[in-house]
Amino acid sequence: MGLEIDSDLINALQLDLENHKEVDVLRRAVTKNGVNAVSENNEVLSKLNRTFSVEVETGKVTNQLHSGRCWMFSLLNTLRHTFAKKYNVKDFELSQSYIYFWDKIERANIFYDRIIKLANQNPLERELQLYLSMPGEDGGQWAMAAALVQKYGVVPISVMPETFNTKDTTGFADALNLKLRRDAIQLRELKNDGATDDELQNKRDELLKEVYRMTSIAVGEPPVKFDLEYRDDDKEYHVDRGLTPQEFYQKYIGTDLDDYVVLTNSPDKPYNKLYSLPSQDNVIGGKPITFLNVDMEYLKKAAIQQLKDGETVWFGNDVLKQMSRTEGILDSELFKKDELFGVDLSMSKAERFKFGEAEVSHAMTLTGVDLIDDRPTKWKVENSWGDKNGKDGYFAMGDNWFEDFVYEVVVHRQYLTEEQLKVNDGVPEPLSAWDPLR
Secondary structure: OOOOOOHHHHHHHHHHHHOOOOHHHHHHHHHHHOHHHHHEOOHHHHHOOOOOOEEOOOOOOOEOOEOOOHHHHHHHHHHHHHHHHHHOOOOOOEOHHHHHHHHHHHHHHHHHHHHHHOOOOOOOOHHHHHHHHOOOOOOOOHHHHHHHHHHHOOOEOOOOOOOHHHHEOHHHHHHHHHHHHHHHHHHHHHHHOOOOHHHHHHHHHHHHHHHHHHHHHHHOOOOOOEEEEEEOOOOOEEEEEEEOHHHHHHHHHOOOHHHEEEEEOOOOOOOOEEEEOHHHOOOOOOOOOEEEEOOHHHHHHHHHHHHHOOOOEEEEEOOOOOEEOOOOEEOOOOEOHHHHHOOOOOOOHHHHHHOOOOOOOEEEEEEEEEEEOOEEEEEEEEOOEOOOOOEOOEEEEEHHHHHHHEEEEEEEHHHOOHHHHHHHOOOOEEOOOOOOOO
């Protein structure tokens, strides 16, 4: 039986509080100004100046607005930087709506696949509940965006611009979640009533046509062919007509995404092992989600080398920890909440993963790093929250924050050791559908 909070315990709690004479002053400050404002460490601002010894030239930031598409934005940012450098178009932007459209179609299709495979499972079982909780969600992983680019190519934002429903995905996501959950009921009933594979496939085709129609209405129809038309930064006019999205990608960007590896630092698991996350794959037959788990030293080293070679880096992180959105600051010492409350709030990174404190909540792009004696002190970060946050949308990140809250970077294979390459090319160990890396 649990310990009841009785009058004696309440008296003990109140007496203990009286022994902390500083509480009255702190209460007045915190109740008026909030926990973050009172605990903010101003010394961090002077430490994180905006000068970096290694910096990739980039242009204006993008803005995902009220959506969870950071994983798309970050990959497309790395790709648009490639185009900008090749063709002298600093502020070139790729269409996020185009990738978002196909993600909705592919994600519905793989959802149907999972529902049929688990048709005999009680809907309250943990794995099925996970799929039913997020059938039309926005969030995702680097490999999910890569799978879509590999299959469908990309287009400039001028060809398929943002719409109300991509800038704010709430309304469409609500409708799509409702539709997919209803579809799950129909597919389960068919499967459990002994439907043939052909009957199930016909039903899936019918339901997917409805998803396509909904997505086309909400987002717009993706182009089959388009004309690439732009002026470079020297004001020279360029045009290339009749391109398919795949042709545009191969001709003008050409990055082989199979040459890139997701390095993760998840100390709750053994290092030098390859993991997969099949529960979050979004394209049947497409690029699977895999992580090569390495020590932070190797993860940083690879990211720095890629920046030195002039290429930006996709990275997954927990952006809501120790972050000032307005200042554009990420630092583990930014808010001293332990000193404010007089309690120990420390946890190791492995403990945060094991006990629900760590979450890969966001993706951004590394565009620079400041090195002293080849050791990083701070990093330049391109976010996708528009130019009103930080310095024109760019954040400064302390190396301590990188240590604590960066969980993944995507780098070219050339920056891995021979041993790491061998592990990465092996068979991954599947992670559970509710692993913290999801």
